[in-house]
Amino acid sequence: MRVPPPRPPVIRIANGTLYRHHPNGTHSHPNPPLFTNLSFELPSSGTPRNWCVVGPSLSGKTTFLQILRGQHLCFPPTARSFPYLATEFVPNRLRAPTSAIQYVGFDSGNAALGVAASQYLSARYESRREDTDFSLRDFLLGNMDFNSIRLPGEEGTDQKLLERVVVDLRLETLLDLPVAFLSNGQGRRARIARALLTSPEVLLLDEPFMGLDPPTVASLSPMLRSLADKASPRLVLGARPQDPLPEWITHLVYLRTDCQVGAMGEKDAVLKGLRMYVRGVWEGGLVEDEHLPVRALGEMGRTLTEKGIEGDGLSEEIVNGAAGDGRDQQAAEPSATKGDPLVEMSGCAVKYGDKVVLGGWSEENDGKKLDGLHWTIRQGERWGVFGPNGSGKTTIVSLLCSDHPQTYSLPIKLFGRSRLPEIGSGELPLTFWDIQSRIGHSSPEIHQYMPRRLTVRQVLESAWADTFLSKPTLDDFAAGQVDATLQWFAHELNPDFSSTEAAAAGGKSLEWATEYMFGELSFSAQRILLFLRAIIKHPEIVVLDEAFSGMDEAVRDKCMLWLAHGEAKTYTSGFSKSGSGKHSPMEASIVESSASQSGNVRVTGLSEKQALICISHIKEEVPDCVREWICLPEANTGLPARFGRLDGPLRTDSKRWREIWAVGRQQ
Structure with missing residues (x-):
């Protein structure tokens, strides 16, 4: 044959x-x-x-x-x-x-x-x-x-x-x-x-x-x-x-x-080789390759199965019994004292004709029947918003930011005031521009509409403008905040960043920020820039909708630390040593930065007067400071939204994550 x-x-x-x-x-x-010298082959037959x-x-x-x-x-x-x-x-x-x-x-x-x-x-x-x-x-x-x-010969879609x-x-x-x-x-x-x-x-x-x-x-x-x-x-x-x-x-x-x-x-051979490399650096026998950072490999190797996520990654045998990675220090424990209401929703239901996309439920509270979404956000609160795709999370963000036309007709107060004139109050209604100036917002929608021709600096400065393309109004202090942020994230935002050139220039040259456009950055760098734009002006409400998606672990943690402490804190460089004398690549201690030591901090972290609202489907992408949560039901089920409070960071305890999603296995 x-x-x-x-x-x-x-x-x-x-x-x-x-x-x-x-x-x-x-x-x-x-x-x-x-x-350079790339070789790769994808076979057409065989296994x-x-x-x-x-x-x-x-x-x-x-x-x-x-x-x-x-x-x-x-x-x-x-x-x-x-x-x-x-x-x-x-x-x-x-x-x-x-x-x-x-x-x-x-x-x-x-x-x-x-x-x-x-x-x-x-x-x-x-x-x-x-x-x-x-x-x-x-x-x-x-x-x-x-x-x-x-065209002739073209076939339609297979039904x-x-x-x-x-x-x-x-x-x-x-x-x-x-x-x-x-x-x-x-x-x-x-x-x-x-x-x-x-x-x-x-x-x-x-x-x-x-x-x-x-x-x-x-x-x-x-x-x-x-x-x-x-x-x-x-x-x-x-x-x-x-x-x-x-x-x-x-x-x-x-x-x-x-x-x-x-x-x-x-796969098994590659993971085995990377595991040997991580262990070699951990044992102190190998010098870490600057282009193969060990910390980025910490969670690699976990497996997505039909039963959920299994395994702890390459670092499993390394971090067992170690002191940890220091990330619990990213954010101080949220203050128990809450301030004035910033957002008050008193029975909101968003409909398109007969289709209800948010708030299509009723629930009992103290013997009273309440229809729609009832939710209050106060100064100093750190909220997580969760729920299946299509449950209304993006709609909630549009109501908060006043992008949604139905904001005018729904029972919503922002910063203690309504979007419509209140009889007898003597106060003018909030305008769209008032609201936009007091809310920082990063989301896939913002990513979609951000003009690609804006430079890196212009994207950050647009936080002080009415629209993406209008002229921003910055004083000297605000300009200093922009410079400090660009310097801090030069490695992530500058496509041609060179540590050698940065050291020679004293890390102060920011010409690249006016030369590179938003559309020339990588997807990860674009997400970082939009995250920084949302928080740089210290708005009263910070909305982070999937803000950390597309970032690797090290970059995400750097952004989390910036959110919590601004310039005041940084990670130690290099490795610390455990009691056994081994190098611990997973122990990334957080220390006071040189800017803090010199009293020259221009950008600080979240204050007790600010509220944070975070939307994510991954627990590691939820800031450690988040304590309050709301989980929206799947659309058209009639089930009410569920509320709760966390006793610690989501990232460190899968039980908290499962409680939010009401599932019996790890996701």
């Missing part, structure tokens, strides 16, 4: 060097190689290889996935090829890599759903619909072009595939909604569904579980596994080191912070 010859690989990169721009061209910014590309912030995960699709320049050009796509096994419509290899990333918000980026923030909540407000069904079927003409994908991704009840109405998590599921409906040869998913609630993650991972097992399509994921790896992942690429491959191969 004749054995058929092996099929060529779908993607083959053999010792290629990749550039963003042509290396011989003239460019306004430096153009270093993205990856499926399910790859995951893992790396900390600024390591090039997204760039790596884009390279697999044919983006960026490869030298020599023949080093990258897609031989399988030229075979008879692939239909004509999938011969081009951009068609056969679909990429789903989450750095462009609803713009990828056909929602115009020129819309203003509150447009998604308005009842009037435009001709371009396509439904989710239209988006999935590709019916988003006027007078569209199907059975559509039905299966819609069910698997829990989109059945959303099909007739305009895509502008979708929540952040719903929009991400919709983009994955649309990519699957094109029946690609390869599907690149950049952090597919980011921003999804635990129940959705639990249902999405098995669905992806079924695709991976059949290699239809072949899957390549992108993930941060702290993200749990789906158990069906077979191969890993671990990227260094200098955009080089640190390790590549079978």
Whole structure:
């Protein structure tokens, strides 16, 4: 019996060097190689290889996935090829890599759903619909072009595939909604569904579980596994080191912070090598590679299974019995004394026609029947807002920030005043601009609408402006706060940061902040910048909606420390030693900064007069200071919102997390 010859690989990169721009061209910014001497191969047949590309912030995960699709320049050009796509096994419509290899990333918000980026923030909540407000069904079927003409040979969407994908991704009840109405998590599921409906040869998913609630993650991972097992399509994921790896992942690429491959191969072999490296540094026999930070590897290696997240990562045997990582010191215990009410919701229910999206419940309180959402936020309180995707978390934020048109008609008071004139009060109603000036807000929606042409400095300074593009009003103190923040986060925000050059310049040169635009930053750096913009002016209310998603553990913890203490505290550099004399890479002590020692702190952390509202689906991304919480029910269940109070940080106790989500197993 004749054995058929092996099929060529779908993607083959053999010792290629990749550039963003042509290396011989003239460019306004430096153009270093993205990856040097890169080799990678994705087979088209045989046992499926399910790859995951893992790396900390600024390591090039997204760039790596884009390279697999044919983006960026490869030298020599023949080093990258897609031989399988030229075979008879692939239909004509999938011969081009951009068609056969679909990429789903989450750095462009609803713009990828056909929602115009020129819309203003509150447009998604308005009842009037435009001709371009396509439904989710239209988006999935590709019916988003006027007078569209199907080319000869093009086939329509497979109806059975559509039905299966819609069910698997829990989109059945959303099909007739305009895509502008979708929540952040719903929009991400919709983009994955649309990519699957094109029946690609390869599907690149950049952090597919980011921003999804635990129940959705639990249902999405098995669905992806079924695709991976059949290699239809072949899957390549992108993930941060702290993200749990789906158990069906077979191969890993671990990227260094200098955009080089640190390790590549079978998952178990890569994890074993990284574990030996971590232990070698821990034992003191190895010197830590500055481009392979040990702290970023602490939580890597946890597994996402059908029963939840299992394992403690590479640091399990290291941190057992150790002193800990010092992160409990990120925030002082919240004050028990609460101030005046900042937000008062007295029975809010948001409806679009007959559809109730928030507050569609009744409950008994002291013998009284209360309809809708009743919630008060006071000065000094630190709230966590939780709930499934589509439960109304983003709607709550829109009410707080007064972006939602129904804010005028609902029983809401902000800063003790109503949006409408109150008879006999003698006070003028709050204006939209009054409210915006007193609230700091970071969210995927802000990320979507932030103009990409603003410079890094302009994004921060826009915290003192009425709109993103209007001229800010800064005094000398505010300008000093901007400078201090840029200096503190230069490593994370400056694409060309060099510790050597920074030391030579005394760390004071900030020219890069006026040269680089927001759109030129990595997704992680953009999230950091929006987080800093939300808190830099010390607003009365800080709203952080998935503000830390897309950041690796080390960068996230740095932002958390800044939120709590500003310039006053910092992490110690290097390693401390335990009683046994071993180096402890996990013990990152928090100490007084040089700015605090010199009495030159310009940016402080949260004050007792400020309120914090944090929305997240990951307990590690909830600041340690959060104590009060509200968990919204799944839409249209009629169940009321649940309230509670934590006795400590969420990050350090899974029982607290399970109590909020009312589940019996770890999520």
